[in-house]
Amino acid sequence: MSVTTAVPTTSILSERISALQESQTIAMAKKARELMAQGIDVINLSFGEPDFATPEYIREAAKKAMDEGYTKYMPVPGYVDLRTAIADKLKRENNLDYQCENIVVSTGAKQALANAVLSLVDPGDEVIVFAPYWVSYEEMVRLAEGVSVTLLGTLENDYKVTAEQLEAAITPRTKLIMYSSPCNPTGSVFSREELGRIAEVVARHPRIHVIADEIYEYINFVGEHASLAQFEEVKDRVITVNGFSKGYAMTGWRVGYLAATKQIAAACEKMQSQITSGTCSVAQRAALAALEGGRTSADEMVAAYRRRRDLVLEQVKDISGFKTPTPSGAFYIFPDVSAYFGRTAPDGSVINTATDLALYMLSDAHVAAVTGEAFGAPNCIRFSTAAADEKLQEAFRRIKVSLDKLA
Template identity: 70%
Template sequence: MSEVKEVSNILSDRISALSESQTIAMAKKARELAAQGHDVINMSFGEPDFQTPQYIKDAAKKAIDDGFTFYTPVPGYPDLRQAIVDKLKRDNNLDYNIDNIVVSTGAKQSIANVVLCLVNPGDEVVIFSPYWVSYEEIVKLAEGVPVQVQGSLENDYKVTPQQLEDAITSNTKLIMYSSPSNPTGAVLDEEELLALAEVLKKYPNVYVMADEIYEYINFGGKHASMAAIDFMKDRVITVNGFSKGYAMTGWRVGYIAANKEIASACDKMQSQMTSGTNSIAQKAAKAALEGGKETALEMSAAYLRRRNLVLDLISEIPGFKTSVPAGAFYVFPDVSYYFGKSYNGQTINSASDLSLFILTDALVAGVSGEAFGAPQCIRFSFATSDEKITEALRRIKSSLEKLQ
């Protein structure tokens, strides 16, 4: 009998190299403290505190009564995909048909589909930084090489055309960004997108994944899509969904709009992973789009009021430096002023140290910027009530005064 080889690690290298989502990890710590009886204010999670609008819930109930309880087409129901086509024309001036649309179980799956379908081992993927936590990890899963391009606080964390030009090499396959941005709230306007596109015009084999999940939470002008630039349309994969604008996080519905070759590839990939998205959630998503943007804009107005409240209160905290978020529902202050300071024998050496100190001392949960490619920052979500925001910032200011 041959000798059985002892395996020291049963897990694959792939999963061992993958980092846990820091937003989920911090939310877990906050829940653990709350379970112990502490009054924790959670500003770590990117989740609207609004209920899904009633007309969307009603459509889901009707879908159950109407018998939509069977497997769905892999890329989504045709009527939902048509509603997405109509939305893209109405809101974004984009002309597609349903063959260009793939509906997935949340925008995160949409992003994973795109990266896994485009990126070969060794391909470089330029990620505008600060970035959403999962971008880099998804690229690693595809065995691509993440290349961070860091936007500066002075430029509202936006990457410049020259920075993009300098980052592109013969190995570059994909550019990834979000606008409005998670975690910074930065919004790329039409002029800025055109300037970036002019750089990409010289590199026809480089594709762009534009994450527009926060489209309806925009405090400035009209939302702009890079896919609306004629010479870029076939090279841009627009990712969007329902979780943020329609407060449908638990429904898990996202989608892409892309050229037919890429859309077909994502359809094929999804057919072997999850198949079609939940039938009831799809009918709810169709109702959301057909109901227009009124409820989304009402929620956006509330986020704007909360943003202004957060900025007023943060301005009273010594050492916090922040840009003015133009969209989404996050504030992302540079907190490096506190690095090297101590309290009760605990020295703050990083944003992770500081976010943990704030959680344990102030009982307020935020997420270290290290998870977003900005180790000098902490992300706080203002998708919570005015009262909780006011109390959270009061606690944070009080706790930070202890650091010397």
């Protein structure tokens, strides 16, 4: 007589991973690659990645590092000379006073952000997230079992959250605030005056810390970058996150860092020690060379990003359903596309959401972009402008043709 073993009906996976959402930028890029594998000419404007090669002097430093034996385990928070160079950079360019022990180098700015969230947030803590936000902020909070409280900036204010909005959202459970400037996905940049008003609010609530994501710092079209940590009244409660991916076209090298009080830096080092340990040794030597080489290569890339922004803005003037603020930094445009909701595609399907529109543009125009729903802004779509001029021109020509088909 055979015995049948009952198969559990519940998932073997943890509730934590089951609740976690896949990054929408990665998901859209995956869909684009699937079409490209079929031989379809897809223009991918979904990824936030510079299309420039890493500058040669940085690549040469990596080759030299391998020859010099930088192939062993390294300190968890990063090499001392790299952390010292980062502290020098923060003082020189941002007027922030940190020492080597305040810096933790991580495998990309994403890990630095996750380290900080996991080190500060307990289950049930509220985290105020300025929206539109980078796609991973809310998922990091979810991993920490915190509660995201989304504050959406208005289009009329270039999507920037105001100090008044922040004050109204704070409760006794608020533990952390997260924002980026220049912002991914909007390209908005907080001025020193705007950050000063936010600092005044934070100063009145001594339990609250702030993660300031400044990974797009160098890609700024409006002048000097402002850091929240420069305000004396809140500097010890700000965790400044930055890295090398955007400004130095080093996305694949995976080097980011945070600067914070010794207590928070030590906590993030502890967290990192149990997950990845130290960042790739060769990549760290390349990052050191990037800092030592100055900003010339970054400034050259920024000039190209500015030209491309202007090129795209000129083209989208002909797309009547796009409401597109002028980005002050980063390399995206983030139009409100709600004018197309309720319209019908040639196949009879109805465009009800930004996700529907993004998928329609991928299938009809063969242009990949990311729905604003992924960024907490359901009326918008994000297009990367980090592509060659001719690709951008062709992409928005196709988009206009496809959108004109909607009835």
